Amino acid sequence: MITSFENQNNSSQKSLKSVIYREFLRKAMIPILFVEVALIAFYFISVNYMTDKTMDVMSQTANQSLVNLSVNETRYINNKLKHITRSMNTFQKLHQAKTGFTYDTFAQETLPVDLPWGSGALILDSAGEVLVSSNALDGLVDKNVIGSDYIDVRQPYTKHDYLRGTEPLDLVIQDFIAGQLRSKEFQSLNEQYFITQSIIDESGWRLVILTDMKSIYAPIYEQKTESKNLGYLVILLIINFYVAFFIYLMVASKRFARRITQPIETMTKFISQINQQRAEESPPSYVKIRELDTLIDLNVELQEAKQKYVELNVEMSHKNDELKRLSVTDPLTQAYNRLKLDEVLSKELERSVRDKKPLSIILLDIDKFKHVNDTYGHQVGDSVLVALTQALLKNIQSTDVLGRWGGEEFLIILPNTSLENAVVQAEKLRLLIEFMCFDTVGKVTASLGVSCSVDDGTECSLIERADKALYKAKEAGRNCVKRQERVSPLKLKLVNIFDGRSTLES
Ligand SMILES: Nc1nc2c(ncn2[C@@H]2O[C@H](COP(=O)(O)OP(=O)(O)OP(=O)(O)O)[C@@H](O)[C@H]2O)c(=O)[nH]1
Structure with a gap:
């Protein structure tokens, strides 16, 4: 590396020298030479002219x-x-x-x-x-x-x-x-x-x-000869001066070029040595600046820490996402959990009120699931829950949201869906389950309760009504769909008066 630098330095010195040499010749010496040649020519012409004139007069x-x-x-x-x-x-x-x-x-x-x-x-x-x-x-x-x-x-x-x-x-x-x-x-x-x-x-x-x-x-010839000799002497002196000056210029330009490149050469050698010693990890022979090394090490550490921080951040972000997902996911079925269902239901209710669009829900409960657990064991019961979830997810619309409401109970939220359409959808799902064949267990049925909300914005009443409908389905012998419409307070009072009942079936 140092050798290649020296070669490079020598060549730059040579080129710098030739530049100085050329520039000096071009800008100073050649114009001066022209002036001198002109003056000498003028001198000789003058000598001849004066001699001739003097000879005429003489x-x-x-x-x-x-x-x-x-x-x-x-x-x-x-x-x-x-x-x-x-x-x-x-x-x-x-x-x-x-x-x-x-x-x-x-x-x-x-x-x-x-x-x-x-x-x-x-x-x-x-x-x-x-x-x-x-x-x-x-x-x-x-x-x-x-x-x-x-x-x-x-x-x-x-x-x-x-x-x-x-x-x-x-x-x-x-x-x-x-x-x-x-x-x-x-x-x-x-x-x-x-x-x-x-x-x-x-x-x-x-x-x-x-x-x-x-x-x-004769005296004029003598004078002329002396004058010419003086001219020749001047020419000789000029030639000698030029030869001496060219030699001096060569040496001076070389020295000058060296003076310019010397500090760069020293600095580059110093840097080369630092690099070499760093590569060999050997103690440097020159003065070591400890503070600089510490700073460099700190910088390296900082860069590494920064890289680790970025990686950790990405990892944290992934974990956060995962946590977020887990926080809203039922660990067994991987469907949304109750927390997420509450959140979605709340938002959809707000939207239905704002847009004046109907919002329906279906509450689905597996019939006699205790019997499944008791007969085939809890694990088989789990597998039935997982298989049922997969089947339901495949058969609901993309805008509908399915989640595990608790135990063997599932909630399906159907935005912008009327009670009639929700009942149709519930019936489809009921048939789907009835005709499914689960491993080990075979046939399983489910009861479904449907409710709808148009302008009452409370989540509790909607769930309550769906729950009541589900209760009715269980009461009706299971494996069926029941719905529960909203009853106005006035209608409810009249019914109570005339029938003496607390709830109204439809
Ligand atoms: N395998 C399993 N069983 C569960 C889970 N959660 C609840 N169960 C069971 O589900 C059964 C629910 O029983 P019940 O509430 O009596 O209702 P059922 O037997 O389905 O009868 P009906 O609902 O009246 O038709 C209980 O035996 C629970 O142990 C679960 O995550 N896994």
């Missing part, structure tokens, strides 16, 4: 700065050339001076080398030949644009101009130099470049500055 600013720088440098070189020309009289003198001061040395001295964003510069002569290029430019185009074999002014110079190559970057630069554009932003081999040029009026030379945009964007 590139415009940087490009403008480079153009300005190019113009300023050009102006500087031009002024310097003007100064040299004035002091040297003509620029041609400069060429012809045997001072070793050449185009190349001048260009090298005037070429701006310390440009921002790692920009490279080169100076072209009026024919488009490269006079000089900075190391930064060489780095940008990944070659030495002009070699070391430059010549001085006294000789026609031949140069190895590596910008005349066929590399994509060379082609773009050549195209730009040949054109009239002041500046240009272009892409070559997935790299973004900015190029600007300006004319040195004094000599017809051109100053060209080339910048790799990557250098301009």
Whole structure:
């Protein structure tokens, strides 16, 4: 029983745990996760957008700065050339001076080398030949644009101009130099470049500055990378948090479920123990509440007493019924006794007066019954009484009431029956007895007296008259029916006067 409870408890714990787990995920964690994902997505979109915008602004600013720088440098070189020309009289003198001061040395001295964003510069002569290029430019185009074999002014110079190559970057630069554009932003081999040029009026030379945009964007790229890394770190933290939280949730929901089911488990175990110990009738190992046991025992006793009381009540009721029956029954013949006959007669008389209906009675007495007893014995006499009762009960109407009036005498009450009809009924019964054959005894006869009442409501007068009629029947030689009508007091007086008799026969 305990094991089955434990299984049941475990499964209820599991289901409770999963309910808590599910509910928490559904109502808290999933909505929070959605919000977090949306915020992170928004963060990355913002970083990209801001970076792009900043790059646009930076590139415009940087490009403008480079153009300005190019113009300023050009102006500087031009002024310097003007100064040299004035002091040297003509620029041609400069060429012809045997001072070793050449185009190349001048260009090298005037070429701006310390440009921002790692920009490279080169100076072209009026024919488009490269006079000089900075190391930064060489780095940008990944070659030495002009070699070391430059010549001085006294000789026609031949140069190895590596910008005349066929590399994509060379082609773009050549195209730009040949054109009239002041500046240009272009892409070559997935790299973004900015190029600007300006004319040195004094000599017809051109100053060209080339910048790799990557250098301009570098801080922004760096910032973007840092921002993205921050985003990835947040994602990583969120994932870690979720993993840790899921583990915590599993453990916490299990603990919580256990905390809820623990008291029920303890209580059920306690009840199981009580039941088990009651079944085994062994002394309990836990604290016994004696008052409770006493109460339970008392309750059991009370229930048993209640059951006994109900049974006794039923028995008493049966016995009462039996007593009642016995109190109104003649013990020998099982017909009604005199007590019951008195009661019935009284009620029927009341009813006959109330309904104005006739009530007749028949008083039946066995003839010479003493002789039966004396001849065959008292027991045979009893059997005659029993047999006679049975025969009479079978032959009276259902509304008639038969009882033993006393000794060998019987009374039959016939409600709503006239004297004539009662006499007819009495005659039938007399014939019945006359033709009956009793065991041992054989033939027996009876005498019957009949009386009727219509409006005199006394029981005594009715019985008295029936008794008188019976007496008359005995007087008349027995085995016959006689009746006794009611005589009014006036008639009785007249009869007494004229006949000198006390009773009137009919
Ligand atoms: N066996 C038996 N006899 C009874 C019982 N009750 C009365 N008797 C007898 O009935 C007889 C009645 O006798 P009597 O009163 O002289 O009348 P009888 O012999 O019937 O004569 P008549 O009535 O004049 O014809 C008595 O012998 C009673 O003992 C009874 O319960 N059982």
